[in-house]
Amino acid sequence: MTGPRASTVERPDGTTLAVETRGRDDDPVLLLIAGAGWSRDWWDDELCDRFVAAGLRVVRYDHRDTGESTHWPPGAPGYTGADLTADALAVLDALGVPRAHLVGLSMGGGIAQSIALTLPDRVASLTLIATTAVDPRVGELPGIAPELAALFASKTPEPDLGDPVAAVEALVDGERPFAGPDAFDEARMRTIARRVVARSRDLAASANHYAVVGEAHPGPDDLSALAGVPTVVVHGAVDPLFPAEHGRALAAAIPGATLLEIPGMGHQLPPASSWERVVGAVAAQAA
Template sequence: MTSARIGDVDIEYEVDGPDDGEPILLIMGMGAQLVAWPPDLVEALVAQGFRVIRYDNRDQGLSGYTETPRPKPVVLAAGLASRRWATADYTLVDLAEDAAGLLDHLGVGTAHVVGMSMGGMIAQELTLRRPERVRSLCSIMSNTGDPRNGRTSARLLRPFLRLMRAPAPTTREEAVQRGIESFRIIAGSEFDEDEMRVLAGLHLDRGGITTASRDRQLAAINASPDRTPRLREITVPTLVIHGLRDRLVLPSGGVATARAIPGSRLIMFPEMGHDLPKGRRLEIVEEITRNARRATD
């Protein structure tokens, strides 16, 4: 792994696949690191001939962190209630510029772009701001920024509060178990505890997931405008993937995204929650590849 200085922030990244492969940029979601992309999915993309670029968003993993206090819960709550009251150290626009800067650093003129959750929002913003840099777009388990669609289910409130109020882990095993439970409550029906144990350990080894950095990313989402009207301007081949069991970003977010982007293709998996189920990963890679090929047809 290596790091690039993008503006005033260091961005940690990793590249897999042939140097002459078609570049594909994978953008991870809120509170997650580049290692959250399943290795078998990355390997399958490489097998399709892609040069796979992954990175940690600012305030996550081994990338640079914002040196400001954690947003106060009352501020986050106000931002969730109405964008008018949202404040943030940065927005999705800044995160999209981080992505564009990384492409510049790597000498990549254009790339296929795949984003998951908050990463889908960043991918949309990158496509809108820098359309000349994006060959194709894939938005996974994300939304358009319209608060009427893709909200978080009220059913997640109780398990989230339970985790937040639990005593802080005092051992590595307790921290790993906390990570497993965090993944479990948002996953679909194919949750794999052994796989999540490995992922939770990797997150810990790379700095863990701090409350302050997660909340700054949430504030960035809250403070960013609704993209729905602008999404109609997107002309690159677009694939939208969502899970019907997703409670963190309800399926209406994927439906709204597909409706907003002309000519986009929507795929919804019945067993998928806010995760990438192992049994669907090769199919997801095939669909991403098919969408990317539309850019060269």
């Protein structure tokens, strides 16, 4: 089977995770781990299909507090960052996958690093997108861009997330400042935002991730231990949240890692113009 198939994973604490797989059952598994606040919908369907065409079985899932997974009241997450990390492994366990290729974006990249450091036998390769090192040995790195810091500090009215039209516009506008100025595909983003709004039980709850994300990477943190794990670091040259130096330092900290720095890309899913390079790099190390 190659078409999308939906399933659920039940966690010991009663949490239900919504999961989608696509691709042949006997192809190598590529687990997509999204960033903070993101449901599985943010992994563009066309990009997922390109991974499938490259011979990979794609698995994506809704984090807690996103999509169709279990939600908590906004501002009161009933879980820790460590639970978000454990959820990724639980998805693989439920599918009977002992070892997978992990692709993590932003927070998801930190989760992927943590899994590889803690349980290296579960990880066939790593693709780390728009993220930073969990290893404190990496040293001082530049902070967020001033314009993004100013945006965080500004007082703006909260959008009405109960209004589907307003919620879509809020999601699109929320992603715009993070993208590279020439890498923001508004039409594609709006299509994704409509799906996010349609599938999410409580959009406001997704902000709970920011309260626990700092706890998502317990355990070992020495990235030099990943010498035997094939790794590609994909980073935007104009990332305003984790400037390009973060990607370069991350690639340098993992022995043998390859850096794929994308011109014009910000803190975002790699733009469509780069997908041939990204999919080629991921498929090559998966092979």
